[in-house]
Amino acid sequence: MWRAKRGLTQKELATEVDVSRQTINAIEGNRYDSSLELGFKLATYFDC
Structure with missing residues (x-):
């Protein structure tokens, strides 16, 4: 939600917080805490 409001891709956010795109995807899909x-x-x- 926050990511989409800012118009960021998962990869862009992942780069900003130093994780993989897959981590962002898993958090958004409620598959990772x-x-x-x-x-x-x-x-x-x-x-x-």
């Missing part, structure tokens, strides 16, 4: 570190990176990136 991110680490606390990745959660903080995403929150910081999206300023929330």
Whole structure:
């Protein structure tokens, strides 16, 4: 949702937070619970 609102591809977001595109895809599909570190990176990136 946040990614799409900003018009980012999964690859672009993955590059920004230093993970694979597959990780972003799995998080969006509710098939992966991110680490606390990745959660903080995403929150910081999206300023929330």
